[in-house]
Amino acid sequence: MRLMRAFYxxxxTLQLPPGHRFPMAKYQLLRERLAAELPQLELAQAPAATDGELALVHSPAYIQAISDGSVDPRILREIGLPWSPAMAERARRSVGATIAACRAAFREGMAANIAGGTHHAYADRGGGFCVFNDAAVAARLMQAEWLRSHPRGLRVAIVDLDVHQGNGTAHIFRGDDSVFTLSMHAQKNFPSRKEPSDLDVDLPDGCRDEEYLLALEQALAELDRRFDPGLVIYLAGADPHEGDRLGRLKLTWDGLEARDRRVFDWAWARGLPLAFAMAGGYGVRIEDTVQAQVTTFRVGTQYAARWQNRSR
Incomplete structure (x- = not known):
């Protein structure tokens, strides 16, 4: 029986030069493992986000430049990925996957994007392997669709637990009280210039499970105190793991799983639909990144089963 949808x-696939730091192969490896190990998932191809959907967040000039390859070389260097038609289409599909996951979450409680979490993208430029900001576009589109049938606006919480600060997301929603941005990240990690989120939790190098989970519980309690969302978008980065070469934190396998359970528990207890995306993961062994992501999906399907039981 299908319990949860996941979009891919x-x-x-991008053809990257030898030695490139971005682990492109992890997405296909993840999809293969999910198909083999979690029959409860329905894997579906992601739609491409349209120009109009992207323009809810991104400037038309930037959208056009990514689409036709005329993007400024300085911006491409910040993104860190070479332009190609496949790069442009993949960026649109990554946004489309989070949009589709949010729509499915409203119907079924939980859904996921096998990629996404591109939180370093600003309105007019990308950065840090991020072209368009999938969570930001999805949040804006869900708010627009919500207003078609509800008299009051939708409030969205973006819970970003990638090890790097969500600078693009924070900048996009600065001063917007309809979206709450929570970023919990390694203080001394990329980006060097951080943008103020609604709630930033800076963690020291070497932070381990107990300290991390306590900080997360406190952050979710603070989010609760200050904000009442109707939708949660969760960036479940694998890069806080101790085996990540870009992470600087020291979470174990058990710590990462407990992190996911705390976020899913928090949303479940409040009856909040939740869409999650994979965000970063740069394991010394790519298999470790994929394992962390498979665990997030395995835990996610357990909570999706609760949603199905609730709706009966």
């Missing part, structure tokens, strides 16, 4: 764009 693994058919679009």
């Amino acid at each position: 764009a693994t058919q679009f």
Whole structure:
């Protein structure tokens, strides 16, 4: 029996130079493992976000430049990925996957994007392997769709637990009280210039499970105190793991799983639909990154089962 939908764009692969730091292969490896190990998932190809959907967040000039390859070379260097038609299409599909996951979460409680979490993208430029900001576009589109049938606006919480600060997301929603941005990250990690989120939790190098989980519980309690969301978008980065070469934190496998359970528990207890995306993961062994992500999906399907039981 299918319990949860997950959307992918693994058919679009970027040809990266030898030694490139971005682990493109992880998406296909993740999809293969999910198909083999979690029959409760329905894997579906992600739709491409349209120009109009992207323009809810991104400037038309930037959208056009990514689409036709005329993007400023300085911005491409910040993104860190070479332009190609596949790069442009994959970026659209990554956003489309989070949009589709949010729509499915409203119907079924939980859904996921096998990629996404591109939180370093600003309105007019990308950065840090991020082209368009999938969580920001999805949040804006869900708010617009919500207003078609509800008299009051939708409030969205973006819970970003990638090890790097969500600078693009924070900048996009600065001063917007309809979206709450929570970023919990390694203080001394990328980006060097951080943008103020609604709630930033800076963690020291070497932070371990107990300290991390206590900080997360306190952050979710603070989010609760200050904000009442109707939708949660969760960036479940694998890069806080102790085996990540870009992470600087020291979470174990058990710590990462406990982190996911705390976020899912928090949303479940409040009856909040939740869409999650994979965000970063740069394991010394790519298999470790994929394992962390498989665990997030395995835990997610357990909470999706609760949603199905609740709706009966």
